[in-house]
Amino acid sequence: MRKFSVGVDFGTLSGRAVMVDVSNGEEVAVAVHEYTHGVMDEKLPDGTPLGVDWALQHPQDYLDVFHITIPQVMKLASVSPEQIVGVGIDFTACTMLPVEADGTPLCFLDKYKNRPNAWVKLWKHHSAQDEANKLNAIAKKRGEKFLSRYGGKISSEWLIPKIWQTVDEDPEIYDAAARFIEAADWVIWQLTGIETRNTCTAGYKAIWHKHDGYPSNEFFKALHPKMENLVDEKLSQHLLPVGTKAGTISAAAAKLTGLKEGTAVAVANVDAHVSIPAVGITSSGKMLAIIGTSTCHMLLGDIEKEVPGMCGVVEDGIIEGFFGYEAGQSCVGDHFQWFVENCSPAEYKAEAEHRKTDLYALLTEKASALKPGESGLVALDWWNGNRSVLVDVDLTGMMLGMTLATKPEEIYRALIEATAYGTRMIIDTFEENGVPVKEFYAAGGIAEKNPFVMQIYADVINREIKISGSPQTPALGSAMFGAVAAGKKAGGFDTIQEAAAAMAKVRDYTYKPIPPNVAAYKKLYAEYKILHDYFGRGANDVMKRLKDIKKEVRG
């Protein structure tokens, strides 16, 4: 009898289940459910208006994903519940909510459903920026050593600023919350009936460290007196490493999902991080970049090092037994989209329409015909600030080398190259700080669909690039963790390494560096680096001064 595992990937707008054959990783069925409430950024379901930069979700949508997509993939693949050895999930993060002691979301209660802070705050909920700024200032003043594990800054997207916002704005909700929990862990609770917490979101988003734990009660007290005992009262010190079993499908969850009661359920995981074993990475020295509108870089290391500008380093955060490093570029696909929308001439649009293609394809075709260095352009990829390695949201874009003969496709290519230089800067910074990057893998929309961009990346970083073999990389990774939760005896695997050996997938072709391009990009990257350091490390803070002037003028 074939054995399967189900991976469920909770994205920003929808959730999808994938049915995967544990013997070979074949994805035999996929089902998607768009969240009924999507991203709530203007009002609550009852019409209560939301402030600027709010982004909430409805927990019922997550339950609906289980209820709709799991039965659907079983039906599509003609797989019986007995054939399913395990379930794993991955989620966006930090996406968090306040719940009662039994796991009931506060927003499900009539008395709180018109209170914005009672709902799920999505990863891109940005209205806790003030709290994040204050938190960073206090941590810096107190000399909290955790700061250095996060590139010197805690993001407004993470757990503690989001909780603090609740204390500030609606202390009654804070008091009513028995728990603040990642949605990732909450959905696992709904499957198993047991509260668990995973080391991945705790480490990357909740300032938790395997040996040092959470920040001290004194630190939390310094944020707000009410928060002094936050950890003991509303979080959990009991964390399970990713790759372990959270529990089994409860009777209620069996009814919800159609799965068999007692089916193994893996500890929750994060969409980016769960992708690592899905491409076959289970040891140190291999970086995975998920390249889409922005890029997330993950890398396993054998020891804990402080690398400037990374987004976090977490022991057991990605694969048990390794230090999981994360870095990021805040503007990649967004960059190209900005250019296409704002700077492509009408003549090109007409040509694209005439040839029944789109502007991206046309610009790619024209830019492909150029050789590295032929345009004479170099850009700094900071249109949305710089995450790694400078951790500075106030940096802005720069381009130079333009002449009266400069064409749009040259600018387009220079923007792509700039993001590749940004990736190389991250790789070099890891290596210079004792965390080797021997191999490079890529997943995500751009990695999968844009050979032109990927070849430039291979040439710039001078490394062969392997591409994820699955169009559903996170869901595949989740299914692998489901199979590991089941264990070998139940038809799964005892370790993620074994699961990866059987189920992980990369495409059968790779992008290999082309030597003359590598040589040209070596020279161009040297120029990028000089400009990167000049504008990014304080020699000329013109970008910040211009931002200050801009703010002043806009009032």
Place this chain on the structure above:
Amino acid sequence: MRKFSVGVDFGTLSGRAVMVDVSNGEEVAVAVHEYTHGVMDEKLPDGTPLGVDWALQHPQDYLDVFHITIPQVMKLASVSPEQIVGVGIDFTACTMLPVEADGTPLCFLDKYKNRPNAWVKLWKHHSAQDEANKLNAIAKKRGEKFLSRYGGKISSEWLIPKIWQTVDEDPEIYDAAARFIEAADWVIWQLTGIETRNTCTAGYKAIWHKHDGYPSNEFFKALHPKMENLVDEKLSQHLLPVGTKAGTISAAAAKLTGLKEGTAVAVANVDAHVSIPAVGITSSGKMLAIIGTSTCHMLLGDIEKEVPGMCGVVEDGIIEGFFGYEAGQSCVGDHFQWFVENCSPAEYKAEAEHRKTDLYALLTEKASALKPGESGLVALDWWNGNRSVLVDVDLTGMMLGMTLATKPEEIYRALIEATAYGTRMIIDTFEENGVPVKEFYAAGGIAEKNPFVMQIYADVINREIKISGSPQTPALGSAMFGAVAAGKKAGGFDTIQEAAAAMAKVRDYTYKPIPPNVAAYKKLYAEYKILHDYFGRGANDVMKRLKDIKKEVRG
């Protein structure tokens, strides 16, 4: 009886005559003749092909301008030859040709008409670049002091490189040429029957100095042995200051033009320089900028100073008794055109079409709504290199401050502002080197037609800007010099100052600096200056290195 003067302005594609009332400067008639042969940049009239960067003209076209336009303005204005006291002309420069001793162009002779070097080399003939490079290297090595009068570099557009090209490529033509002469002086020769040379083209284009004369025979010998006696044999040591009389209309010229034999003819002049008195400038401290595709800045000074990066300083070069300073920006309107053609999105084009306007007007409207500093952008206006004050064709464009919210009109405005900063840099450099700029005047297409750009200039340079009152500024200036050639007794004027008092024109409104804008631009210009010096004065020669890489790649 009303008295008139005729000004004839020889441009790149056409010549125009203007009939001007000497009592008040009223332009009573204009006639234009498009050159039949235009700019010959691919082949000679007989089909002989031309090389890359050639740009020739046909002398017959100039004669046709006299023959067609002068009778036409007399007819249009119902002015009789007796009413015309004088004639003046202005020309593009350096536009030069080889002629026989009687003034016959070599290209008029059957035996030479298929020889490219026998024709008129237009100002923008650029194929003598090799000769210019060698000339500069030799002059530098020899420590020729004339270099500093020209910002350290002799342009390939000027007289000596163009002559040297003839020596290199077609020595027989060099030998056959009794004279090499500016077309400006040649057309005066055709009117008067007498060879004269003017101090303006000699000083700005032929390395002539009022006290030092031309470079030495040794220098010319170092260029090429054949050129040792160039000055004595083929140029002229006898130069007349602008503002003097070259002669009178000959019998032949009377027949050609319909003018009365004996009518006074002014010494030749250059289109830009002749515009100075046309806006009323006849004393030191007043700068005129002619702002079009590129910008030419002229300024009168009381003493000779070496100002870094100017295009030339010539005693009596603009107004007798003053040192005429020239500077330039190589890319102004061209800049804006590049942006409109290459970087305006289809959506804007559609909006412009829908509103029955054009992209320039639409971008201007949108950019006008922005306040200084609001975009957070700053650019270096070097898309076509930098003429003044850096004199470096290998510099390229730069822009910074872009975010994902940056709009096309913000970029457009930043490009306009960058050219204004470039103008301010020129003004400041003159002032810092002892040549005061107390007043600022503007003429040319952009000055006349673009109030949005001119207000930005006024705000950036923090000076009131007066605009030329004539749509034919050079022709008006030429007519004024024609009236001065005639003299007061004949119904003209004895000095250009008197002519200017009666005939010069500025518009009745000016652009006045707006204090809050001035304050904002002061800060932004400080940022421009830091970047200007960083990229332009050797701290980071990235632009040149990128150009080198580009050349290498393009092969």
